[in-house]
Amino acid sequence: MAAKISFFIKTTIERLKARKSKLSQELTQLKRNSPENPQEELLKIRRELNELNEKIKENQKKINTANVLVRFSSGRQFDIVASTQKQINPEFWNNEKGIVRQRADFQKKDEFQKRLNELRNHILSEFDSAHDKSKIDKRWLDQAIDKFYNPGRYLQDNMTLFDFIQNFIDNAHTRVNPNTGNPVCYKMRREYEVTFNYLKEYAEKFGQPDFVDIDLEFYNQFTNFLRAKELKVNTIGKKIQTLKIFLNNATELGINKYQKYKSRNFKSLSEESENIYLTKAEIAQLYAYDLTNQPGLERVRDLFVVGCWTGLRFSDIQQITPEKINGDFIEIKQKKTGKKVVIPIHHTVRKILAKYNGNLPRMISNQKFNDFLKKAAKLAKIKAPFPKTTIKDGLKFENKYPKHELISSHTARRSFCTNAYKDGIPTLAIMAISGHKTEKAFLKYIKADSQEHAKKVLQIWQQSDEFIQIVE
Numbered sequence: 001m002a003a004k005i006s007f008f009i010k011t012t013i014e015r016l017k018a019r020k021s022k023l024s025q026e027l028t029q030l031k032r033n034s035p036e037n038p039q040e041e042l043l044k045i046r047r048e049l050n051e052l053n054e055k056i057k058e059n060q061k062k063i064n065t066a067n068v069l070v071r072f073s074s075g076r077q078f079d080i081v082a083s084t085q086k087q088i089n090p091e092f093w094n095n096e097k098g099i100v101r102q103r104a105d106f107q108k109k110d111e112f113q114k115r116l117n118e119l120r121n122h123i124l125s126e127f128d129s130a131h132d133k134s135k136i137d138k139r140w141l142d143q144a145i146d147k148f149y150n151p152g153r154y155l156q157d158n159m160t161l162f163d164f165i166q167n168f169i170d171n172a173h174t175r176v177n178p179n180t181g182n183p184v185c186y187k188m189r190r191e192y193e194v195t196f197n198y199l200k201e202y203a204e205k206f207g208q209p210d211f212v213d214i215d216l217e218f219y220n221q222f223t224n225f226l227r228a229k230e231l232k233v234n235t236i237g238k239k240i241q242t243l244k245i246f247l248n249n250a251t252e253l254g255i256n257k258y259q260k261y262k263s264r265n266f267k268s269l270s271e272e273s274e275n276i277y278l279t280k281a282e283i284a285q286l287y288a289y290d291l292t293n294q295p296g297l298e299r300v301r302d303l304f305v306v307g308c309w310t311g312l313r314f315s316d317i318q319q320i321t322p323e324k325i326n327g328d329f330i331e332i333k334q335k336k337t338g339k340k341v342v343i344p345i346h347h348t349v350r351k352i353l354a355k356y357n358g359n360l361p362r363m364i365s366n367q368k369f370n371d372f373l374k375k376a377a378k379l380a381k382i383k384a385p386f387p388k389t390t391i392k393d394g395l396k397f398e399n400k401y402p403k404h405e406l407i408s409s410h411t412a413r414r415s416f417c418t419n420a421y422k423d424g425i426p427t428l429a430i431m432a433i434s435g436h437k438t439e440k441a442f443l444k445y446i447k448a449d450s451q452e453h454a455k456k457v458l459q460i461w462q463q464s465d466e467f468i469q470i471v472e
Contacts, residue, residue: 003074003127005120007098009066011090020052066090068116072123072141077133082141084119085149088112104323111183118173122148148174152253159255161210162203165196165246182338185315195242198226214247215260223269237268244268276386276406277415277446283308287348289380297379299361300372302352306360307412309346311420311434314366314409322358339435370408377404418446 010018027045065087073079092106093099100106100113126144130136147154151171155164172189176182202225203209209218219240226236243261250256260266278286287305291298307317310330319332330343345353353360363369383402413434420430427439436442 003072003124005123006071007068007084007116007120008071008095009068009088009090009093011066020049023049023052066093068093070119070123070141070145072127072136074136078136080136080138080141082138082145084116084145086112086115115183119145119148122174152249155253155255160208161214161246161250161256162199162208164250164255165192165199168246168249169193169196177338182335185336191238191242192245195239195246198229198239199243201225211247211250211256211258214243214258216263216265219261219266233269233271237270240266241268275414276403276411277418278308278382278403278407278411279415280419282382282384282403283415283419286377286380286382289376291376291379294376297372297376300364300369301376301380302355303360303363303369304373304376304409304412306349306352307409308415308419309349310343311413311416311430312343313413314363314369317360318363320353320360325353325358334435337435337437341433341435343433366409373407373409374404377407378402380404382407414445417442421446 023045027042027049030041030045066089068084068086068088069081070084071079071081088100089106092101092103092109094101100109100116102109106112123141123144126147127133127136130140151167151174155167159167169189169192172184172192175184177184177188199209199222202222205225206221223236223240226239231239244266247256247261251259283305286301289301291301303317306312306320307314310317310320312320312332313334313336315335316332319335320330324330324332325345328345330345331340332343333340364372382404385400386403386406387398387400388406417430417434417436420433421427427442431437431439431442434442436445
């Protein structure tokens with residue numbers, strides 16, 4: 001018979017009442033079977049019953065949090081219950097179906113349910129891998145759950161680098177981003193997989209490296225290998241950065257004993273990216289173009305324009321709901337950083353919100369969004385030429401492309417930051433909205449050239465009428 005998993009909750013009051021019921025039965029049984037039993041035993045049970053009654057009264061006044069429990073069973077073989085190490089307000093839980101209720105006031109409902117689904121799959125995977133099914137008991141289930149939350153405790157000291165990376169990726173869904181406290185996002189988990197695939201391709205040509213082999217000689221050979229695949233400098237830098245995530249984790253767990261990857265020369269390369277932004281005139285031109293007959297393009301265009309005037313990432317725009325609007329401001333918590341930001345509502349954003357009755361259209365996949373956006377931008381004649389470098393056979397070639405060919409969802413956020421900076425809005429004010437942590441990162445992010453920086457300084461001088469005179 002196939003193994004089954006179900007989730008349920010027990011509140012503190014339910015546990016107390018269950019204990020009270022059991023004690024009451026014991027008391028009745030004691031009186032019935034032993035009429036002349038010692039008073040001490042009766043008094044002990046009555047005393048505990050009184051304590052339970054007090055605790056029940058106390059807990060009825062509180063907002064309860066209940067432990068989510070898991071029942072793992074397989075016919076007559078076993079029927080085990082254990083704690084999932086998760087708690088929830090009973091109001092947010094459907095005990096009949098064993099799932100989270102879909103309530104608007106429980107913001108993390110999808111994330112909570114996703115983690116329970118991942119735990120279910122993990123337990124079933126551990127069960128399928130178990131050689132001796134007769135040893136499936138409460139201790140086994142507790143250990144399987146602990147392994148889900150703390151995979152590093154169960155790694156072997158003699159693991160190879162590739163074995164470790166595979167294990168790291170397999171358990172990536174259980175990891176928490178230290179900056180946000182949230183599970184590692186899909187985009188980052190995908191980056192782990194892509195980097196590992198490049199390492200596998202490298203291994204096919206040069207042999208499989210182990211921890212001891214990760215030194216400057218490996219670094220030079222691996223980065224040259226990636227250049228030969230015509231990857232850009234920033235992409236290569238990202239792969240080195242991800243490799244260091246693997247190595248740092250293995251080092252912290254005591255599996256990697258070699259530290260040559262910490263050399264200053266084993267660095268994540270980077271260069272200024274060639275990404276476009278739209279001027280305010282181009283944003284207005286795109287927004288004004290009539291796309292009524294192409295509603296799919298129109299919805300994507302509108303979402304993009306909202307991004308241009310809020311600075312929100314693609315993943316955060318969908319968070320704009322009536323509940324997140326407070327007067328003239330949008331207040332949301334960024335998914336990537338976990339940082340709360342307050343954004344003033346531009347009149348164009350207010351028009352778009354009104355157009356959709358306060359609820360923006362649903363997001364589509366990033367790739368489809370970008371395809372639709374390029375089509376909309378082409379129709380709106382967003383065609384100013386923009387230089388872009390490509391690499392072929394290790395050589396760099398610079399060509400000019402119309403902006404509508406290079407536009408993407410992320411162009412919106414960069415456009416917001418760049419236009420706000422060019423308008424003279426203080427850098428720290430823009431960063432408070434965009435969520436950038438440092439001014440250095442912000443200035444690297446915006447797309448303002450040397451001439452635009454100079455114009456900005458001149459504009460401030462002219463406004464203040466404070467010119468510096470040099471007296472000889």
